[in-house]
Amino acid sequence: MLPAPEACPALVLNADFRPLSYFPLSLWSWQDAIKAVFLDRVSVVAEYDRPIRSPSITMKLPSVIALKEYVPADRRPAFTRFNVFLRDSFTCQYCGDDLPAHELTFDHVVPRSKGGRTVWRNVVTACSPCNLIKGNRLPHQAHMHPLRSPYEPTAMELQENGRAFPPNYLHESWRDYLYWDTELDPM
Numbered sequence: 499m500l501p502a503p504e505a506c507p508a509l510v511l512n513a514d515f516r517p518l519s520y521f522p523l524s525l526w527s528w529q530d531a532i533k534a535v536f537l538d539r540v541s542v543v544a545e546y547d548r549p550i551r552s553p554s555i556t557m558k559l560p561s562v563i564a565l566k567e568y569v570p571a572d573r574r575p576a577f578t579r580f581n582v583f584l585r586d587s588f589t590c591q592y593c594g595d596d597l598p599a600h601e602l603t604f605d606h607v608v609p610r611s612k613g614g615r616t617v618w619r620n621v622v623t624a625c626s627p628c629n630l631i632k633g634n635r636l637p638h639q640a641h642m643h644p645l646r647s648p649y650e651p652t653a654m655e656l657q658e659n660g661r662a663f664p665p666n667y668l669h670e671s672w673r674d675y676l677y678w679d680t681e682l683d684p685m
Contacts, residue, residue, distance in 0.1 A: 503528045506546045506559045509672045513568035515543075517676060520660035531560045540565055544671035561671040575653045577618055579604060584659050585651045586623035591644040593628050601625065607648060609634045618650035 508531035510524040511517055518524035526534070532550070534540040545558035575581050582604050589596050592605075605624040608614030611634055622644045624632070632640045651659075661676075668676070 500548050501546075503548065503550060503559060506548050506561065507531075508560045509562045509669070509675060510540075511543065511562065511564040511675055513565050515564055515675060518565075518569065520657050520676070522660075523676075526563070528559050531563055532557075534563065535560060538566070543675075546669070546671075561669050562675060571653045571657070573653065575651060575656050577616075581651070581656055582618075582621055583623050584656050585618075585649075586646070587659055587662070589623060589645075590625040590628055591622035591646060591648075592624055592632065592642050594645060595625055597625055603629050605629050605632060607637060607644060609636070612636065619648050622646075622648050 504527075506528050507525040508528065509517065510526050510531075528550075531540070535542060540560075540563040542560045542562075543564050544560070544562040546561045548559045549556050550559055580599065583599055583602055587596070588599060588602065590602070602623055603626055604621050605628070606614040606616065607620050607622060610616070614620050628642065632642045637643045
């Protein structure tokens with residue numbers, strides 16, 4: 499039985515054949531991928547064994563597509579909760595526990611009530627228990643110092659950190675494009 503088209507997203511590569519994003523992985527719905535093919539904005543690199551049909555055309559759904567025009571990476575990453583977690587490798591910066599995103603929060607190292615701002619250099623990933631224990635105190639008052647001082651990461655650093663977290667779903671045709679520049683294990 500053929501998979502539903504909804505189960506066939508396309509991995510989107512930049513014109514240099516690197517994924518636009520590793521985490522979250524750059525994926526387009528099958529509809530967006532087909533539209534981009536017909537608008538001649540992408541090249542089909544690999545296909546699923548899943549055909550789709552219209553009254554005049556039958557084609558296989560693309561599993562890997564590459565943009566025809568190179569899109570430069572943003573120089574400065576957006577300051578988002580998710581990017582803070584990614585910068586800190588989904589690790590509480592107080593106790594060192596690695597946790598899934600839904601179990602994390604962020605902490606103002608210098609609390610907002612004490613003049614701290616919500617910026618890269620004042621926010622760290624924290625688990626809820628550590629965040630509650632630290633509360634509205636400065637690190638020296640709570641005797642809780644971040645494992646690593648907060649800083650503004652580069653877009654490249656976030657991409658590299660994202661590569662360490664494989665997505666929930668990987669189609670076989672994507673593997674060559676996701677890990678082609680990683681170091682190989684010696685045999």
